[in-house]
Amino acid sequence: MTGLSFGGISGILVLVAYATAMLLIGYFAGRGQPKGEQKTARGYYLGGSGLGFVALFFTLYASQYSGNSIVGYAPEAYRSGFVWWQSVPFMIAVIAGYLLFAPRLYAIAKRESFVTPTDWVRYRFRSSAVSLLVALLMLWGLANYLLEQLVAMGQGISGLTGNTVPYQVGVIGFVVVMLVYSWAGGMRAVALTDVMQGIALLLGVAVLLAGALYLSGGGIGDLTRHLAESAPEKVGVPSGEESVNWLSMIIMIGIGAAVYPHAIQRIYAARSERTLKRSLATMAWMPLVTTGVVFVVGIVGIELFPGLSEDDSEQLVGMIANEVAGINLFYYALMILLFGGVVAAIVSTADSALLSFSSVISQDLYARHIAPNTSERKQVLVGKIAAVVAVAILLAVAWNPPSTLFNIFVLKFELIVQIAPAFILGLYWRRLSAGPVFWGMLAGAVFAGAWTVFDVDKLYGIPAGLLGLALNVAICLVGSLLISRPDAEVPNTDPHLAPRTATTRD
Structure with a gap:
């Protein structure tokens, strides 16, 4: 089977098969909902808050391990070497970030019937200014995240098909598929497609590593010795500045990814608190079996494809997959599974971001500030239309991507991490007040953005986003301590916030 690749008709058939599966899932997910539920905001955006363990685990998995995690992380390991092992601990840090607030937030969200992440901010701080600023920062982060997935989608398809399907054609084709099944099935369709892609991705990535090691002709030890001889700078001890950057990125991404709007909505969508905790406990193992495996694949790529330019290295996963597929029929079949899994992973992550983007537009902007008396059915429709318009605009940007996937990835964290104090501090510190939260977020975002x-x-x-977050937290803490009576801003009936009574003061 030497010389086999995904180019030509085989690659196109795989794309068509996965696209068809996604469309069927969207169709049946929409038909399977109780009559009328699909027209409500809670039914469409949260699947009626009824996701069980399997669906919740895989939709959390798809949210955390996007196209960037597969298509973008291996090239970064190829370019950076062993210093990129930081990608594993910062994925572990994301789970720690969830555990800081997810169970407590879930209990409040379930009781108060939250739909969007901003619902918590509105409930906690009773401030339109804070809610609006959080919504705008979320929209920025979601648009950036979606752009990242569109770029990864095009690069993944063109790389994995040996450019048989061009970058632009691949993006447009699967964007249409994504819009159709998301429109038809909402959160249920998104979660069920996540199950399909998650299983394919886990199996495919494992076999990709096995095939790549087979092609390199040795184990990890041999690979390390080869790198020490041919590219010693990629196995050396990181400098002090690189080590500080490593720790800083772990902190920033651990907090920032945990407060992704679509991640928070998955907390809301859990069937029960026990389901949520089981899903997060299982997720704790995924960095080693996903990001860790992808890291090693990128390191193997240094030996298999030495001397690639930065642009060429962006398609490293597709190049290795094509080589592995040529080993024998078994590897060929499993690379087909990986091929579809990577594309489906990218699309499934994009649809999560798009669904959350739609909900913020629909519920936090349109329903709250433009047409508060309109029906839920019309609100959902407005959100769907806004999602289509947003994708059209981002497609124009993705047509000629402005940066590597990793640079796009870092950019969104600079601003989205600034909403973290409103969620994490807001859940644990009753004295945290709306004014300092607003000015802290604004100052942190302006600082990091500039x-x-x-x-x-x-x-x-130290990345700018983390410096901005430090400024943000300082303003929140000092400002809240200077305010003598924050009582009116704290929901006085919430047991999860240890409510005040007439005789209980700070």
């Missing part, structure tokens, strides 16, 4: 836009060098490896 630092990034003007391309200022990192402060000894």
